[in-house]
Amino acid sequence: MDVTKGREVLPTNAKPLHYDVTLEPNFEKFTYEGTVIIDLDIKEESTSISLNTLELDIHSTKISSGGSEITSSPDLSYHEDSQTTTISFGKAIPAGSKAQLTHTFTGYLNEKMAGFYRSSFKDKEGKTKYLASTQMEPTDARRAIPCFDEPALKAEYTITLMADKEMTCLSNMDVASEKEVDSKVTGGKRKAVTFSKTPPMSTYLLAFIVGELNYIETNDFRIPVRVYATPDKEIEHGRFSLDLAAKTLEFYEKEFDSPFPLPKMDMVAVPDFSAGAMENWGLVTYRIVDILFDDKTSGANARQRVAEVVQHELAHQWFGNLVTMDFWEGLWLNEGFATWMSWYSCNKFYPEWKVWEGFVTDNLQGALSLDSLRSSHPIEVPVKRADEVNQIFDAISYSKGSCVLVMVSKYLGENTFMEGIRAYIKKHKYGNTKTEDLWAALAAASGKPVEKIMSIWTKNVGFPVVTVTENADNKSIHVKQNRFLRTGDVKPEEDKTLYPVFLGLRTKAGVDEELTLSTREEDYPLPDGTDFYKLNADSTSLYRTSYTPQHLTKLGEAAKDGRLSTRDRAGMVADAGALASSGFQKTSGLLSLIKSFNTEQEFTVWEEILTRISTMRAAWIFEPQPVKDALRTFQLALVSGKAHEKGWEFSSSDGQIESQFKALLFGSAGQAGDEKVVQAALGMFAKFVAGDRTAINPNIRGSVYAAVLQHAPTEAEKSKAYDAILNEYRTASIADERQTALRALARVGSDKTLIERTLQLPLSDEVKSQDLFSPIAGLRSEKEGALALWEWMTANWTALQEKLPPSLGGFSHVVQICCGGFTSEEQMAMVKKWFEGKSTKGFDRALQQSLDGVQAKASWLERDRSDVEQWLSTNGYVGKTGQKL
Structure with missing residues (x-):
């Protein structure tokens, strides 16, 4: 190519x-x-x-x-x-x-x-x-x-x-x-x-x-490091980022064996900013919420987001700024590496955050989700024109790119990998490189054929699903790879790439890291006495694994017995969800697997379980109300007990993950209508509106708002709550508080009056262009919102293009939000018809990916609609509103 x-x-x-x-x-x-x-x-x-x-x-x-x-x-x-x-x-x-x-x-x-x-x-x-x-x-x-x-x-x-x-x-x-x-x-x-x-x-x-601008400065690094913000912001809220930046620069200098070459490092909170941050050499610019952080007003998720963004941008100072890709098809060299490095450094600084577990549910799933669409693109995607570049700042360049680096670092060993990185930086500093230059440096450090193995992952679109069956002798397994598409309709000509698949076979004897499937299919012996096995140990490789229903049951038991790592369990749930939605397995099997995880104790696994339920509920939003109610009841039964057990009181001794865990369960239980959670939310909100700013813990502020908007007893109370949250957006002094309020205004359920009020905000003078997506993204969770979004986008097409020019990237998100909520062939035909004859320059890739996503949901429903209804009925969730498991 x-x-x-x-x-x-x-x-x-x-x-x-x-x-x-x-x-x-x-x-x-x-x-x-x-x-x-x-x-x-x-x-x-x-x-x-x-x-x-x-x-x-x-x-x-x-x-x-x-x-x-x-x-x-x-x-x-x-x-x-x-x-x-x-x-x-x-x-x-x-x-x-x-x-x-x-x-x-x-x-x-x-x-x-x-x-x-x-x-x-x-x-x-x-x-x-x-x-x-x-x-x-x-x-x-x-x-x-x-x-x-x-x-x-x-x-x-x-x-x-x-x-x-x-x-x-x-x-x-x-x-x-x-x-x-x-x-x-x-x-x-x-x-x-x-x-x-x-x-x-x-x-x-x-x-x-x-x-x-005001600033604060630290001399903890050998050059001045400063954080700047406009006078309306509390500059001390930049202290966390400032101290972290000084430590991170020192850490990176040692890791890369390369001094930061500029005489200072400034980081600036910019009130209007299109992305999260930008790695300008020596003058990094940030969206306010991604650099200013206050423990009193922001939760654990915000702290982790700020840390990762700061460490991502500072990694760019070497990888991207000192050594730069030759042209834009090499964007992943910048973004994939900075993403990997932010997790690597975050793990060194905050091991208690267990960020590599989060990598499985965040980066890996983001990569696999987008790359399971026919309209995805290779990591190294040919870019011809300026207006094409913005469209590749996506989960392929960032997340899949970083996942490839996770694979190669595991293949070579972390120390050897970093040795190759140091040689790469030393050789190419102040110059430009292609992907082959990185592979050459890693090959020289390791003596392994890195380019031969890894270039297949960067130059081809997609990834495989690996199907595993036990051979009749019960002493070996048969493993086969095929292209995976979410739509479940792979054509023979799309299934020609054979990936080098790092199998990572886990048995009671440990993990065999040496097994690599490079052909279509192969048999592999199992160690003597093996009673269970799992591929892709710790979910470090880019593929889905499909087991027989019988073996999936065994793995569920192994998970309960503690024989699988947290990353294994999270990856297993994610694979089961993706395989069900694409037709490799029945969705009833996914629901049974999720139900069997009711004793799970780890935050990361719960996060993936609840993501899979949300994904399913999003695909079912246009289905009959009794089925949607049954799915909600299932979520309620699954999460209520755990939410009550954890509670929603937060203390300084909770730590990062415990805070995130409590917030996740409270939010999910509230969304499903848990009575105790809803009553707690209504109580907190009443105190908050009465003037007690401490009544709602920052970790659950958004969930409290959502619970009140969806479950307030009367329409009048919902409307009054909406006014209060809108006023919070208008008057709060902290950017994170304002953002939380703005996002919450999309969590109005099926209330058409409030949906219309929310849709008046994005194009008003009240909402900056950078925040246009915040009040609309959540509307997709109900059919009334999805339909209203489409009508709003088509009615305001010209105004949207003026506010967010299509060539600049943000417009793609609007298209995805407003088209992506649909679930049927008929709706897909309606979208295609509307775009006929219109220029899609600057967002054509986003539109096609949205349509592919709709097609995937439509096919899923066609295959498993009755299967899901039968499972929900058999398991007692139809017609029930109680809390059961």
Whole structure:
């Protein structure tokens, strides 16, 4: 596969060496005046130079070479489709020469959270204030400055920012000088802050910020580390992230045997931010909830999220920033590794969090879920155009990429793996790489054929299901691999890839890590006296395992007897759920397996059990009410006893996992209508509304809101609760509290009036573009919400595209949320018909994945609708509302 074929890139006749950039924002007009001087290495004789620009007004252009000006008024032509400006000049510049290109231009501080954009906050008097920040990845540096906007075209940068004296100016490097200058924008005096020259780096890592900011600083690392936030935020809430960053940088320096090469590390909470965070070299930007954390107002899940995001972004400082992928099909090298490294470092810092158990239910299942769709893509997916790049920032690049690294690190051994990583960084620092370069470094460190084994996983879409049967002698097993699709309709031409499957055979003799299935099928002997076996020990490999019903029963017994690890049990439940939904096994078997886990003691396994029930209930939302009630009753019977046993009182001695466990059970029991939980939630909420801010523990705040909205005794009380939660969103000072309230407004059940109220929020001025998904995602859990979402999206199609331009990634999430809740062929046909003749550029992959997901649910229902009804009836859940097991 030639990933470069058809790729739209700049001509190779000129290469940038250094950019001298001066920018002056105008917060009255939301524009900025800019000058960029680019030093070029002319590789081929040239009478034109092309570079990337987008939504910039270029005022003047000058080309000089060899100390003399070639032309001060060259011919400029703009190509909208490729987002390039070509500068043509009469006199040729010979190959091997150096040249200098100077542009003066005006840019726009847009509201798209892309390029150099504006972000807003309110000061203590309620007045809106603005700051200017950046988001260049993947291809929006061209929206900020004229540049050669490709990862491999690394250059050095000297940045100067002009601003009012009270404003903070930040960039990738430390401040080199500051002086007073005459302003073109205000006509008065301003300061000009010039930053030290950067090392060679890619355009997508360039960053600058101008605005009113406070900061805290630590000297626990050998260079200054700071956290910045706008004045409306409590800056001390950045202390957890600050201290963690200093420890993490020190840890990574040792792990990578490579010093952090910049003179400082700044981390900034930006009020408007499209992603979770961005790893700009030396100036990492974050969504507020992913960096500011307060133990008093946020729960254990928020703490873990902040820790993982901080450690992910700091891993990028080496993997991505110091060593950068050559082009965007190598995105996984950045994201897969930073994801793996965040879990690796989190585990070292917080072993009591047991994050590798969570990896099974989070990253592994996220990867397997998306990759089980026909419309998935390989980890190394060919990218041709700029507008395709945003669509691959998904569970394949992040989660599947990190899962491949889990496999290879286990295959080589962690120490050998890290030795190879160190060699890779040392060899390629300040340069660009392809996946083959990583495999070569790991092969050199281990002496194993890494590329031969691992490239199959990165260059092909999908993964296998491994079917295991016992041979007649009971001393061996027969193992066969086939492509797994959630829709259960694999065609022969889609089942040709044979993966190297690390079998990880667990028996009472231990785990055999040496067995690898590289053919279609194979027999393997079992150790003498084996009474049970399980493949994929600890769920470290990318495949599903299908056992016979009889063996699945044995494994259930082994789980109860403590012979399977927590990761084994969680993976087993996940596999059973996926195999039932795709037709490999009956869903009644899944329900029986889940019921048998009622004595389970581990949080991670319960998390997977409840995820599988939620997945099933989501597929059944358009089914008759008695069946839906029976499924809810099953969930209630399963979870109530455990929720009551754990309780919903939280103490400082609980620890991370116990807090998460209590919150999970309370939320699930409340969703299923557990009377004690609902009454507790109503009581807490009443005190909270009356003014007692401590009445609801932060770990269960969202669940209390949801329980009250769904189970308040009267419509009037539901409406009053809705008003109170909406007011909490409007007035709470902590971002996490506001986000929890906003998300909860989607948890209104089947109440059509409240659904309509919620759907008025995303396009209002009350909700920032970054948060547009928060009040709508949860509406999919009921049929009334799913239908309303579709009507809302189709009615507001133009307004949605204006608020979230399809080329910038966020729009894909809207499409998935509004189309993904359906469950039938008829609904799928309706979606397809509506999109006929419409441009799907920028979200075509997301749309197809949504349709594949609907198809999978429709097929599941067709196969197992009666099977599920019969099981629910036989087991006594039909027509019951009580709590039973």
